[in-house]
Amino acid sequence: MRRWLVQPEFKVERDPARCIQCQVCVRQCANDVHSYDEDDELVSSDGASCVGCHRCATLCPTGAIAIGRSQLDFKPNANWTPENIRNVYKQAEGGGVLLSSMGNDKPWRVYWDHLLLNAAQVTNPSIDPLREPMELVTYLGRKPDQVRVERGPDGKAKLATEIAPQLKLRTPIMFSAMSYGSISYNASRALAQAAAEAGTFANTGEGGLHTDFRPYASNMIVQVASGRFGVDPDYLNIAAAVEIKIGQGAKPGIGGHLPGEKVDAAISRTRMIPQGTDAISPAPHHDIYSIEDLLQLICAIKEATGHRKPVSVKIAAVHNVSAVASGAVRAGADIVAIDGLRGGTGAAPTTIRDNVGIPIELALAAVDSRLREEGIRNRASLVAAGSFRSAADVAKAIALGADAVYIGTAAAVAMGCHLCQRCYTGKCNWGIATQDPFLTKRLNPDVATRRLTNLLRGWSLEIKEMLGGMGVNAIESLRGNREHLRAVGLSDREMAILGVKPAGE
Amino acid sequence: MKIDATGLHYRDLNARVRAAIEAGERELLIENALGQRYIGTGITAPQARIEIFGVPGNDLAAFTDGPRIVVRGNAQDAVGNTMNAGTLVIHGDAGDLLGHSMRGGTIYVKGSAGYRVGIHMKAYGQRFPVVVVGGAVKDYAGEYMAGGLLVVLGQGVPAGEPVAGRYLGTGMHNGEMWVRKPVSAHQLGKEVGQVPIGDAEWETFQTHLAPYCAEFGIDQGQFKREDFVLLRPTSHRPYGTLYVY
Numbered sequence: 016m017r018r019w020l021v022q023p024e025f026k027v028e029r030d031p032a033r034c035i036q037c038q039v040c041v042r043q044c045a046n047d048v049h050s051y052d053e054d055d056e057l058v059s060s061d062g063a064s065c066v067g068c069h070r071c072a073t074l075c076p077t078g079a080i081a082i083g084r085s086q087l088d089f090k091p092n093a094n095w096t097p098e099n100i101r102n103v104y105k106q107a108e109g110g111g112v113l114l115s116s117m118g119n120d121k122p123w124r125v126y127w128d129h130l131l132l133n134a135a136q137v138t139n140p141s142i143d144p145l146r147e148p149m150e151l152v153t154y155l156g157r158k159p160d161q162v163r164v165e166r167g168p169d170g171k172a173k174l175a176t177e178i179a180p181q182l183k184l185r186t187p188i189m190f191s192a193m194s195y196g197s198i199s200y201n202a203s204r205a206l207a208q209a210a211a212e213a214g215t216f217a218n219t220g221e222g223g224l225h226t227d228f229r230p231y232a233s234n235m236i237v238q239v240a241s242g243r244f245g246v247d248p249d250y251l252n253i254a255a256a257v258e259i260k261i262g263q264g265a266k267p268g269i270g271g272h273l274p275g276e277k278v279d280a281a282i283s284r285t286r287m288i289p290q291g292t293d294a295i296s297p298a299p300h301h302d303i304y305s306i307e308d309l310l311q312l313i314c315a316i317k318e319a320t321g322h323r324k325p326v327s328v329k330i331a332a333v334h335n336v337s338a339v340a341s342g343a344v345r346a347g348a349d350i351v352a353i354d355g356l357r358g359g360t361g362a363a364p365t366t367i368r369d370n371v372g373i374p375i376e377l378a379l380a381a382v383d384s385r386l387r388e389e390g391i392r393n394r395a396s397l398v399a400a401g402s403f404r405s406a407a408d409v410a411k412a413i414a415l416g417a418d419a420v421y422i423g424t425a426a427a428v429a430m431g432c433h434l435c436q437r438c439y440t441g442k443c444n445w446g447i448a449t450q451d452p453f454l455t456k457r458l459n460p461d462v463a464t465r466r467l468t469n470l471l472r473g474w475s476l477e478i479k480e481m482l483g484g485m486g487v488n489a490i491e492s493l494r495g496n497r498e499h500l501r502a503v504g505l506s507d508r509e510m511a512i513l514g515v516k517p518a519g520e
Numbered sequence: 521m522k523i524d525a526t527g528l529h530y531r532d533l534n535a536r537v538r539a540a541i542e543a544g545e546r547e548l549l550i551e552n553a554l555g556q557r558y559i560g561t562g563i564t565a566p567q568a569r570i571e572i573f574g575v576p577g578n579d580l581a582a583f584t585d586g587p588r589i590v591v592r593g594n595a596q597d598a599v600g601n602t603m604n605a606g607t608l609v610i611h612g613d614a615g616d617l618l619g620h621s622m623r624g625g626t627i628y629v630k631g632s633a634g635y636r637v638g639i640h641m642k643a644y645g646q647r648f649p650v651v652v653v654g655g656a657v658k659d660y661a662g663e664y665m666a667g668g669l670l671v672v673l674g675q676g677v678p679a680g681e682p683v684a685g686r687y688l689g690t691g692m693h694n695g696e697m698w699v700r701k702p703v704s705a706h707q708l709g710k711e712v713g714q715v716p717i718g719d720a721e722w723e724t725f726q727t728h729l730a731p732y733c734a735e736f737g738i739d740q741g742q743f744k745r746e747d748f749v750l751l752r753p754t755s756h757r758p759y760g761t762l763y764v765y
Contacts, residue, residue, distance in 0.1 A: 248585050
């Protein structure tokens with residue numbers, strides 16, 4: 016693994032006074048950092064292949080392991096950072112495309128951290144959500160242009176407008192698309208179970224729906240991506256909604272390759288491809304080269320599902336995102352999901368992940384404004400994705416115009432992910448982004464389910480507290496209500512795009 | 521059961537087709553089709569027979585899983601898109617994207633087809649998609665192909681003239697293509713190569729050709745081994761060495 020000029024990122028220190036030679040660390044590390052010398056009866060560590068996932072340190076019964084950044088530093092250089100230098104070494108050695116996992120880790124401005132929420136004082140009294148009802152229920156799907164009510168022959172009022180199919184969420188947070196293949200069976204099961212328990216939805220990603228997860232299908236959104244893996248009439252009809260994946264925030268404009276090594280028997284069955292072959296998702300859908308073509312696939316899916324399911328279109332946040340979103344809505348999308356610059360991935364070329372796309376905050380505000388200006392905002396729900404780290408981020412997104420959000424990285428972290436960004440190696444020591452049976456069994460799906468539902472409960476309670484503080488009692492009152500946001504430290508132009516006033520105004 | 525498609529919107533036409541099949545109807549005749557899209561889309565009844573007179577629109581039999589659909593005329597784009605099983609017989613020409621991402625079933629076209637024929641077709645288990653085009657095809661046939669069989673017979677194309685366009689089998693990593701000669705190197709994608717046609721390959725090919733010829737009443741004996749080029753991917757992992765970590 017270790018390359019000639021590429022020095023280790025981490026150093027592993029073992030406190031000999033504490034280490035009891037129990038070898039837990041040796042068994043826990045899939046990267047072979049720790050080893051046991053039987054002759055010397057001594058555990059030792061070589062930090063060269065450490066990825067910084069903390070599995071060993073977390074499980075060490077005596078707290079004997081410390082992991083730090085390698086002290087071997089380059090001469091300080093603001094331009095040629097250690098990462099830049101290391102990457103050149105790697106590519107000079109291997110001659111290929113640099114690969115990364117998880118979301119963009121570069122210090123692009125996080126606009127959530129420049130937006131502040133409002134609260135009521137005196138004139139609009141705040142509400143205590145612990146004692147009064149606070150509504151988080153969210154419906155995703157096309158809303159009618161107007162609602163007509165007619166009086167029937169019996170004199171009773173009846174809804175005369177046909178309502179398009181809707182997804183009902185108990186809280187406006189869903190689990191983002193993570194395919195079985197990119198994550199383990201146990202992780203996929205936990206997401207499905209947690210979505211069902213919490214009254215929300217988990218997205219299958221493009222890896223198909225494992226037969227074991229069919230009982231949770233009414234809480235699942237199935238994806239149709241460019242590879243069309245696992246897509247058949249049954250797959251489309253069993254789920255609550257169908258999502259056409261056009262793009263992903265971590266890698267806008269490019270496709271993906273699940274390497275053949277990861278396509279084992281169960282993944283082969285779920286994706287409906289032979290075992291051991293690469294699962295190649297081309298960059299575009301070959302039947303979608305225009306908005307008209309997108310319309311054609313949306314309508315084909317609606318025809319295949321008897322017009323009973325909302326169809327979502329997921330796009331990456333790119334420069335012309337509002338025009339694309341407008342086109343998707345006009346093409347018949349019931350939900351438009353927008354995945355921002357910091358959205359996660361199981362594997363993406365580093366240079367794409369770190370440099371392509373725009374932040375979700377600006378994209379969301381631009382799309383919401385554009386759809387309002389065009390008078391078509393009601394025709395589709397907006398789902399924002401791309402790194403929601405807290406309930407505050409979610410509340411700010413709702414205020415900017417999102418109907419709901421997708422969380423992927425936060426869900427992975429809830430299950431134990433330590434953001435070491437090495438999903439692509441398939442050696443996830445936490446049993447999440449791996450198919451190695453020795454590693455996957457580390458993730459107990461029922462424990463992970465509980466951790467996910469706990470996270471949703473915690474964030475939902477916090478959102479209720481924030482709503483109550485603003486003096487409103489329903490998430491609908493915050494939705495698209497940018498008066499509840501103020502900006503700190505942003506330019507006039509940025510505030511204009513976000514549609515928010517500076518703090519103090 | 522006979523349905524006159526004159527003036528019918530596709531949703532009404534397809535709703536009638538679906539209702540008839542759900543009610544147990546197994547023989548449907550659609551007359552005067554005029555560009556209505558999604559006919560037969562998502563139909564899962566394997567015994568259903570749909571015969572169409574006129575020109576059905578795009579996405580004919582998309583996501584279809586089982587029925588036999590016969591078109592007595594030309595078809596448009598994306599015939600058999602992401603199809604799972606069944607038989608489609610087109611007595612005229614077909615448009616672009618014939619058999620896109622098809623996983624199983626059979627598509628026979630008597631005439632020619634457009635661009636991107638058989639793109640990303642894939643085989644799995646018992647499912648093995650077969651597309652046979654009687655005439656010619658345009659560029660990008662079999663691109664990203666991950667399984668199945670794509671045949672271009674070149675009927676009606678004068679001898680010595682190519683029957684397929686360029687970029688044949690670009691990114692292809694499984695399955696095979698049979699194309700009538702001549703096929704020049706510049707027509708091939710980087711990931712495919714020509715392989716010799718042995719007795720075993722030719723015999724298997726004949727078993728796929730026989731039902732096609734029977735369907736259209738064509739003399740199977742006219743197709744000679746020396747007239748064809750057999751294309752297969754040169755690697756099952758075309759992008760295996762693309763990355764560094």
